[in-house]
Amino acid sequence: MARVKGVIGALLPFWEAAHAAELAQIVEAVERALSASEVTVVTGGLGPTADDLTKETVAACFGDELAFDEAEWDKITSYFARTGREATPNNRKQAMVPTKGHKIINNHGTAPGAWFEQDGRCAVLMPGVPHEMKAMWTESVRPLLMERQNCTLHSVTLRVLGGESDIEYKVRDLLENPNPTAAIYCKTGECEIRITARARSDEDGEKMCRAYAKKFYDMLGDAVYDEDVAGLEETVVHTLQEKGLTISTAESCTGGLIAQRLTSVSGSSEVFGYGFVTYWEQAKAKLVGVDPAVIEKYNVVSAPVAAQMALGAAKASGADIAVSVTGVAGPTGGDEVRPVGTVYLGAARDGVAYVKKLFVSRPDRALVRARAAQAALELALRLAQGKVPAGTQALTAAQQSDDEALAALDEVFVR
Numbered sequence: 163m164a165r166v167k168g169v170i171g172a173l174l175p176f177w178e179a180a181h182a183a184e185l186a187q188i189v190e191a192v193e194r195a196l197s198a199s200e201v202t203v204v205t206g207g208l209g210p211t212a213d214d215l216t217k218e219t220v221a222a223c224f225g226d227e228l229a230f231d232e233a234e235w236d237k238i239t240s241y242f243a244r245t246g247r248e249a250t251p252n253n254r255k256q257a258m259v260p261t262k263g264h265k266i267i268n269n270h271g272t273a274p275g276a277w278f279e280q281d282g283r284c285a286v287l288m289p290g291v292p293h294e295m296k297a298m299w300t301e302s303v304r305p306l307l308m309e310r311q312n313c314t315l316h317s318v319t320l321r322v323l324g325g326e327s328d329i330e331y332k333v334r335d336l337l338e339n340p341n342p343t344a345a346i347y348c349k350t351g352e353c354e355i356r357i358t359a360r361a362r363s364d365e366d367g368e369k370m371c372r373a374y375a376k377k378f379y380d381m382l383g384d385a386v387y388d389e390d391v392a393g394l395e396e397t398v399v400h401t402l403q404e405k406g407l408t409i410s411t412a413e414s415c416t417g418g419l420i421a422q423r424l425t426s427v428s429g430s431s432e433v434f435g436y437g438f439v440t441y442w443e444q445a446k447a448k449l450v451g452v453d454p455a456v457i458e459k460y461n462v463v464s465a466p467v468a469a470q471m472a473l474g475a476a477k478a479s480g481a482d483i484a485v486s487v488t489g490v491a492g493p494t495g496g497d498e499v500r501p502v503g504t505v506y507l508g509a510a511r512d513g514v515a516y517v518k519k520l521f522v523s524r525p526d527r528a529l530v531r532a533r534a535a536q537a538a539l540e541l542a543l544r545l546a547q548g549k550v551p552a553g554t555q556a557l558t559a560a561q562q563s564d565d566e567a568l569a570a571l572d573e574v575f576v577r
Contacts (some may be wrong), residue, residue, distance in 0.1 A: 423539065
């Protein structure tokens with residue numbers, strides 16, 4: 163505590179006395195981290211404002227001082243000039259760098275990182291802006307840390323469709339291994355399983371991860387849809403590219419979210435030409451050929467409508483595959499038969515629509531829309547893989563005007 167008080171005393175000129183309690187918490191957190199580990203990584207607080215005191219705080223903990231760096235200042239002023247702005251005096255704060263430690267170049271922003279080291283312990287400071295921080299870690303920090311150790315870490319991330327509790331229960335024994343380790347992280351409609359191996363070489367680490375990943379594949383089957391990708395949309399686009407297929411969308415409650423996810427993937431223009439946002443009933447009829455009589459009889463949120471939307475989108479766009487969504491996103495609306503969170507999804511290929519019902523029990527509009535988009539992409543992936551999506555009911559293009567077939571389809575989901 164005496165050391166903490168000394169550090170606070172040195173820093174008070176930078177911070178009003180009213181914030182001394184907050185400053186004490188920061189210093190104690192840094193001191194605690196340094197006592198517990200050889201490397202402490204800190205993100206954020208490298209900006210130009212008066213309360214951005216990460217560098218000053220950590221420098222004081224290491225007995226270091228900061229000095230003005232002309233090269234960094236030139237970089238900052240050039241950045242502002244390129245964007246038609248002028249740097250203000252407080253931006254000079256970002257050009258202050260350690261004198262005993264060293265700066266870490268930021269190739270993606272104005273705030274350089276910093277490296278402090280003393281008595282075998284070091285602290286690494288990176289910007290809080292996510293894309294700047296991730297780039298600095300990959301380009302500079304990780305290589306520096308890897309040079310200092312006598313082993314390597316290799317990891318692979320499995321993307322798995324399904325809920326966290328169900329997946330965790332199936333693979334729980336595999337999550338207890340010391341090396342490689344495996345950890346599960348919940349996402350919307352899926353999970354990540356990150357496998358990490360510590361080995362003498364990257365090649366050995368890769369072999370260890372591959373062998374351990376096989377155990378997950380054996381347990382989970384095709385629920386594991388890919389590795390080391392940003393999300394399901396990336397796998398869908400790449401699978402369509404590999405198969406030479408195209409896709410279109412017909413969206414109601416998701417309002418273009420599926421199309422947005424597909425087009426966020428580089429190269430998606432090869433497989434996605436256009437989609438339809440058909441919020442109104444009239445739009446469903448005009449753009450993708452949904453029969454108004456079917457809407458009147460079965461409700462706009464129904465399996466027959468989802469089927470006709472998918473078949474109609476495929477026909478209107480000429481795409482090989484089309485997916486559709488119609489539902490009650492909430493928080494208002496819905497009824498006893500179709501409460502908020504009820505969503506019908508369709509996916510069509512080769513003149514057959516496969517329909518599925520989704521119910522999101524929490525009446526959160528953003529969550530309902532996100533889950534619906536995820537489920538639609540899963541249907542698209544299975545059709546692109548040449549598989550019949552699990553848990554779906556089929557309706558052919560020839561049956562979409564057949565009263566008996568439509569009634570039978572509706573009855574499967576509403577009873």
